Amino acid sequence: MNQVIEFVQAEVKKEKPEASTLGFGQYFTDHMFRMDYDPEHGWHSPRIVPYEPLTLEPSALVFHYGQAIFEGLKAYRLENGNILLFRPEKNIRRLNESCRRMCIPSIDEELVLEGLQQLIQIEKDWVPSEKGTSLYIRPLIFATEPYLGVRPSKTYTLLIILSPVGAYYGDQLSPIKIYVESEFVRAVEGGVGHVKTSGNYAASLLAQQKAAQLGYNQVLWLDAKEKTYIEEVGSMNIFFKINGEVWTPKLNGSILPGVTRDSVIELLHDWGVPVREERISMKQIRQAYLNGELEEVFGTGTAAVISPVGELNWNNERMLINDCQTGDLSERIYKTITNIQYGKEQDRYGWTMVIE
Incomplete structure (x- = not known):
């Protein structure tokens, strides 16, 4: 330089x-x-x-x-x-x-x-x-x-x-409602879904508008080929806590590699919480819900940091997560990251840069 x-x-x-x-x-x-x-x-x-x-x-x-x-x-x-x-x-x-x-x-x-x-x-x-x-x-x-x-x-x-x-959703840790989009798609493997280009967001507007009209805060996108596998939310990566494990879609070329996503995974590893990065279908999530094993769902992103999810709507079936309450793990992650961001907790990961 x-x-x-x-x-x-x-x-x-x-x-x-x-x-x-x-x-x-x-x-x-x-x-x-x-x-x-x-x-x-x-x-x-x-x-x-x-x-x-x-x-x-x-x-x-x-x-x-x-x-x-x-x-x-x-x-x-x-x-x-x-x-x-x-x-x-x-x-x-x-x-x-x-x-x-x-x-x-x-x-x-x-x-x-x-x-x-x-x-x-x-x-x-x-x-x-x-x-x-x-x-x-x-x-x-x-x-x-x-x-x-x-x-x-x-x-x-x-x-x-x-x-x-201010806070992206107002009351920061109030659970949001997410509509699972089964008609439109945002990105495809081999395309530009893994980078922050403006067209990705233009492609999301119609589905987001539909979700808002139905009373939902965000859209959860599925894969473009089979419309079966979970990718990401419009402004966030997505995580599911199932039977004590945390699942999140693996990066595949159509999912944005979020900075907050990476931070959350590092925290979970440090805390000894099992993390599975793999291909996840909505059928798996629905079955976990029916079995009473879907304990928490949350999104991660710079704007909102952590957004607990209180409801998923897939094919007009409503899944209410944790009685629409913020889960303990979501709250712990949120408090840890925001405490580091505001200098209230020691940064043991080398994540911060101070401007005096």
């Missing part, structure tokens, strides 16, 4: 919102990190600039062929006023994996991580301190070349924007 990150200060600062009004992804800070790519200079001109609208030509390739990727991570305010990042290097590394799959030139991970740290240092007053709040971090890369033809773009822009947020 030999590029100097320029800083252009915003002339006018925004009024910061009250913590009680934050919600998720509604407010944005005064500055953003930006870097551009072209074949002659590579990734160049790293800078922190005022958050402002972008100017793109209508023919920019991103609008027509969807060459866009993103990441999501958070910064947390500690009791001593310092700010902590949770496993940021894994998110930046995964951004590069998305680059490779989507034919976007690889980024200098060290430079982007340094840009992220400098941006948060500048915007540190935007990191809220109230319980359950954090600063959401959204790195993204998109194609900018004006050209109408199906091929990789020759030019790109990388941005990192910041948003102070």
Whole structure:
């Protein structure tokens, strides 16, 4: 890393919102990190600039062929006023994996991580301190070349924007309801389901809308070929506690390798809880439910951390999990991870990075 990150200060600062009004992804800070790519200079001109609208030509390739990727991570305010990042290097590394799959030139991970740290240092007053709040971090890369033809773009822009947020589902550990989608599919092995590209989420919208109309918070996706095997929830990886063991779908090329998922598996191994990463069918889950062996279901992701699941609806059959109450293991995982994130518990895993 030999590029100097320029800083252009915003002339006018925004009024910061009250913590009680934050919600998720509604407010944005005064500055953003930006870097551009072209074949002659590579990734160049790293800078922190005022958050402002972008100017793109209508023919920019991103609008027509969807060459866009993103990441999501958070910064947390500690009791001593310092700010902590949770496993940021894994998110930046995964951004590069998305680059490779989507034919976007690889980024200098060290430079982007340094840009992220400098941006948060500048915007540190935007990191809220109230319980359950954090600063959401959204790195993204998109194609900018004006050209109408199906091929990789020759030019790109990388941005990192910041948003102070509250809990993703409001009452963080209140169990959610999930609709198992049996008609539509999100991703297929050999496709792009394992990377964070925008089209994956566009493909999920219709099913998510249907689930919401039926009173469900999220969609659980099944495999695209047989519509039998569990993959992931729209914004989370999924876990099932069955007879004292924890089951989760194995990574197969159509499931996102979540950072929180990886953290949960490491915790469970450390605690001596058996973990099975394998192909799991809905029939297996239904049978475990009928046998009284399905003890807990929970989702994992950066936005919500842990989301207990109180109900699954598969083929119009409702399965009520743990009397729609948060399970002991879900609560233990949530408290452990959030305590590490907020500096209340020793980080024995080397997951955190402090920004003073």
